[in-house]
Amino acid sequence: MVFIHDTEQSLRAAAYLVNTLPGYDGEDTLQTREDFDAYLRVNPYTGVIRHDDDELAAIRAIRPRLRQLWDVDREGAVPLVNGMLRDGEALPRLVIHDDYDWHIHATSDDAPLATRILVEAAMAFVDVIRADEYDRVRVCAADDCLGVYVDFSKNGSKRYCDTGNCGNRMNVNAYRRRKARETA
Numbered sequence: 363m364v365f366i367h368d369t370e371q372s373l374r375a376a377a378y379l380v381n382t383l384p385g386y387d388g389e390d391t392l393q394t395r396e397d398f399d400a401y402l403r404v405n406p407y408t409g410v411i412r413h414d415d416d417e418l419a420a421i422r423a424i425r426p427r428l429r430q431l432w433d434v435d436r437e438g439a440v441p442l443v444n445g446m447l448r449d450g451e452a453l454p455r456l457v458i459h460d461d462y463d464w465h466i467h468a469t470s471d472d473a474p475l476a477t478r479i480l481v482e483a484a485m486a487f488v489d490v491i492r493a494d495e496y497d498r499v500r501v502c503a504a505d506d507c508l509g510v511y512v513d514f515s516k517n518g519s520k521r522y523c524d525t526g527n528c529g530n531r532m533n534v535n536a537y538r539r540r541k542a543r544e545t546a
Contacts, residue, residue: 364498364514365489368465372486373512375405379421379479380429380510381525392422408459409471409478420476428483432510436496443484443491450481504528 365373378401382392391397398418402411411417430442452468468481490496490512498513502523509523522529 364495364516365486365493366465368462369486369489370512370514371405372482373490375479376428376431376483376486377510377512377523378405379425380432381523383425383429385508390422392418392425394418407475407478407482409473409475411475417475420474421479424476424480427480429510431483431487432499432501436491436494439487439491439496439499443487446480446484447488450477450484452481452484454485502528504532 364370379392382390382397382401384390392401395413395415395418398413398421401421427442427446431439434442447468450469450473454466454468456464457467458464466485468485469478473481487499490499498518500511500513500520502509502511502525503521504523507523507525507528509525509528511520511523513520522532
């Protein structure tokens with residue numbers, strides 16, 4: 363495992379949220395409360411969750427800010443992460459609850475969910491930066507995809523996101539190009 367469980371979970375949740383932006387799957391896939399509930403089923407959060415339109419709007423609003431983390435290198439990420447931590451008034455503390463062992467919460471449980479998501483993502487990116495693993499923060503290598511992901515593979519060789527069978531599609535395209543060259 364490259365990162366501790368809560369870091370990996372926060373990185374996956376951030377990538378998932380970014381990939382709901384319009385243009386990454388063709389359309390905005392976080393428009394309704396049902397979309398929001400689907401996000402929360404895959405990426406559960408503790409603390410207060412209101413499930414209302416204002417909370418959904420706030421979650422939608424942080425997506426471009428999170429996306430910026432995939433547009434920069436390690437040094438460029440530092441001011442973005444520091445800004446997220448400052449704006450969220452992060453105050454890290456160790457907690458243990460439910461089925462999770464000791465981990466860090468950096469906001470109160472009643473802070474707005476968008477703030478908690480942003481701060482948890484920032485804390486996870488702190489670990490990525492400190493571990494000098496920012497090269498694992500990637501945009502999909504498929505020609506027609508802008509999806510983002512964090513490569514959790516042992517050897518760091520993942521090239522495609524998980525949003526739409528990109529790896530399979532690119533492998534099929536490469537196979538067809540090889541076959542076309544062979545028959546030409």
